[in-house]
Amino acid sequence: MIGRGYLPIILVTLLIAATPLVISSNSFFNFTVLVLIIALAAQGWNLLGGIGGQTSFGHSMFFGIGAYTASMLQTHLGVNAWLSLVAAIAAGALAGLIVGFLSFRAGLRGSYFALVTLAFAELLRVLANASELTGGAAGLLLKLDPGFANMQFSSRPTFMLLALAFVFASLVITQKIVNSRFGAHLVAVRENEDAAKALGVDVLTVKLKAISLSGAMTAAAGVLYVQYFLYIDAGIAFGIWISIEALLAPMVGGRGMVLGPLIGAFTLHGLGEITKSFAGRVPGIDLIVFAIVLIVVIAFASSGILGLLKKLADRFSSKEGA
Amino acid sequence: MLKVENATMRFGGLIAVNNASLDVREGSITGLIGPNGAGKTTLFAIIAGFLKPTEGAISLYGKDITTEQPHRRAISGIARTFQIVQPFAGLNVHENITVGAYLRHAKPSDAVEKAREVARQVGLEKDLEKSAASLTVAGRKRLELARALATEPKILLLDEVLAGLNPSEIRDIIPVIRTIRNSGVTILMIEHVMQAVMNLCEHVYVLAQGKMIAEGTPTVVCNDQAVIEAYLGKGSAERIARQSAENTGGPNA
Numbered sequence: 033m034i035g036r037g038y039l040p041i042i043l044v045t046l047l048i049a050a051t052p053l054v055i056s057s058n059s060f061f062n063f064t065v066l067v068l069i070i071a072l073a074a075q076g077w078n079l080l081g082g083i084g085g086q087t088s089f090g091h092s093m094f095f096g097i098g099a100y101t102a103s104m105l106q107t108h109l110g111v112n113a114w115l116s117l118v119a120a121i122a123a124g125a126l127a128g129l130i131v132g133f134l135s136f137r138a139g140l141r142g143s144y145f146a147l148v149t150l151a152f153a154e155l156l157r158v159l160a161n162a163s164e165l166t167g168g169a170a171g172l173l174l175k176l177d178p179g180f181a182n183m184q185f186s187s188r189p190t191f192m193l194l195a196l197a198f199v200f201a202s203l204v205i206t207q208k209i210v211n212s213r214f215g216a217h218l219v220a221v222r223e224n225e226d227a228a229k230a231l232g233v234d235v236l237t238v239k240l241k242a243i244s245l246s247g248a249m250t251a252a253a254g255v256l257y258v259q260y261f262l263y264i265d266a267g268i269a270f271g272i273w274i275s276i277e278a279l280l281a282p283m284v285g286g287r288g289m290v291l292g293p294l295i296g297a298f299t300l301h302g303l304g305e306i307t308k309s310f311a312g313r314v315p316g317i318d319l320i321v322f323a324i325v326l327i328v329v330i331a332f333a334s335s336g337i338l339g340l341l342k343k344l345a346d347r348f349s350s351k352e353g354a
Numbered sequence: 355m356l357k358v359e360n361a362t363m364r365f366g367g368l369i370a371v372n373n374a375s376l377d378v379r380e381g382s383i384t385g386l387i388g389p390n391g392a393g394k395t396t397l398f399a400i401i402a403g404f405l406k407p408t409e410g411a412i413s414l415y416g417k418d419i420t421t422e423q424p425h426r427r428a429i430s431g432i433a434r435t436f437q438i439v440q441p442f443a444g445l446n447v448h449e450n451i452t453v454g455a456y457l458r459h460a461k462p463s464d465a466v467e468k469a470r471e472v473a474r475q476v477g478l479e480k481d482l483e484k485s486a487a488s489l490t491v492a493g494r495k496r497l498e499l500a501r502a503l504a505t506e507p508k509i510l511l512l513d514e515v516l517a518g519l520n521p522s523e524i525r526d527i528i529p530v531i532r533t534i535r536n537s538g539v540t541i542l543m544i545e546h547v548m549q550a551v552m553n554l555c556e557h558v559y560v561l562a563q564g565k566m567i568a569e570g571t572p573t574v575v576c577n578d579q580a581v582i583e584a585y586l587g588k589g590s591a592e593r594i595a596r597q598s599a600e601n602t603g604g605p606n607a
């Protein structure tokens with residue numbers, strides 16, 4: 033028997049895992065790998081911002097810390113890729129704890145918290161761009177050496193399955209949290225901090241737990257990125273693009289819902305690709321699509337695609353019952 | 355069991371609570387009354403740890419808790435409701451109550467079951483699946499009560515849970531409050547509805563302009579000169595006494 037909420041996760045994962053059986057186009061796997069990396073980064077955001085209600089504008093800080101930790105350990109110290117992955121995830125969690133401690137303890141909420149996260153991300157971008165350890169403006173290149181031990185795979189479907197395994201793990205972890213006491217506390221903090229306190233919820237600890245888990249997940253996405261593209265620079269790792277992707281995917285897919293980030297990432301990038309195939313290589317056309325999708329979601333489905341589906345399902349079932 | 359000693363709360367120049375003390379006996383229903391703006395809600399916030407008093411001490415079962423965080427006090431057994439209801443608006447009634455139940459039940463199925471039981475106790479069992487935001491005023495007050503009760507407190511602080519209810523709703527909820535007390539929970543309640551205070555409370559404290567001006571049984575307190583003046587203005591006690599003397603002593607009596 034499987035617990036509440038796990039069935040859709042398993043089905044969606046199996047669906048994606050089966051694509052290599054019927055599709056062989058490399059551009060499809062390139063597309064899917066990028067979407068899965070974004071979905072993983074966005075799941076980190078969703079845990080803190082969607083379920084916990086602490087909106088971040090700077091999740092690139094965790095993405096970048098993950099990417100740089102993994103690549104610096106490998107290039108400078110020759111550490112094994114999988115060990116570097118573990119260290120990068122730990123670094124993401126630690127960074128979350130530090131940022132959380134500084135901002136939540138000071139009582140920062142809402143847009144103040146969001147702006148502080150943005151400031152941290154920008155600070156790290158500037159530092160990474162200037163420091164020698166991070167390769168400065170030139171960035172860092174991982175040595176191409178495919179093989180399981182190096183977490184590099186020349187076959188794109190194989191890398192896609194790796195990314196999918198990470199996404200699957202993030203979905204299961206998120207669902208476990210949602211079903212737990214910690215999940216209920218997190219939602220309570222989002223809905224009303226004072227009421228939560230009165231019911232014995234340790235608001236600060238709950239937020240710190242959430243932000244370090246969130247940082248860990250998004251850092252893992254940064255590692256996947258660098259293992260796939262074998263290159264990182266400050267503009268990619270700490271760039272605003274991934275902060276926006278991490279925030280947009282849950283907003284579109286369904287903020288605070290377990291499958292929201294994955295659905296959102298696929299929808300946004302799917303629409304982006306379709307538009308590109310019509311409009312050709314007009315620069316920035318996919319960004320325009322993003323903007324339109326966001327406006328449509330905010331105007332007509334503020335709880336995202338999954339929220340809308342749920343509402344329709346509720347209406348349908350209540351009509352059935354009537 | 356719960357003691358407030360010489361609590362003072364200053365907001366800048368305003369003294370909301372002024373050297374007020376109170377002592378709640380275990381197993382009692384104790385009332386806290388007083389005119390609008392007297393500082394009652396502020397005193398509750400001090401007891402529950404939401405405000406740090408400028409001066410004074412709070413203790414529970416003899417243990418000083420003055421510097422404890424609100425969530426620690428909830429664990430120690432203090433639960434409060436909010437005068438301005440604070441539901442988790444995005445959640446349904448059952449989920450709202452379950453958050454409270456999680457304080458003593460870590461396992462989800464236990465917490466969910468406890469929440470259902472509490473909902474039954476306060477008469478919300480039909481509304482479990484309803485969104486908290488869709489409840490009527492009376493429903494929201496019951497939800498405040500249920501959530502606090504689900505934490506299985508030793509002492510329950512009720513801040514005007516009857517305000518905004520119509521007479522029949524008040525009649526419905528009074529026995530609920532009495533049952534809670536009979537189940538072993540001590541109650542300290544702020545209330546403006548005097549019928550309920552007379553009906554439920556064994557002991558009443560009266561706060562006016564931040565000062566504790568009287569205490570005693572409801573009847574004693576209601577006939578207290580200082581209390582009447584606090585509610586109706588200076589000189590009113592004397593005026594009322596004179597009028598009633600004239601009425602009883604008059605030819606038409």
Ligand SMILES: Nc1ncnc2c1ncn2[C@@H]1O[C@H](COP(=O)(O)OP(=O)(O)OP(=O)(O)O)[C@@H](O)[C@H]1O
Pocket residue numbers: 365368370388389390391392393394395396397437
């Ligand atoms: N956080 C605050 N900052 C400044 N002043 C406050 C604050 N909270 C309460 N006050 C003031 O303290 C006084 C006491 O308020 P309080 O809410 O405790 O009264 P109350 O007895 O509960 O009144 P009511 O019966 O209307 O609920 C009021 O003058 C109020 O304006």
Ligand SMILES: [Mg+2]
Pocket residue numbers: 394395396437
């Ligand atoms: Mg009040």
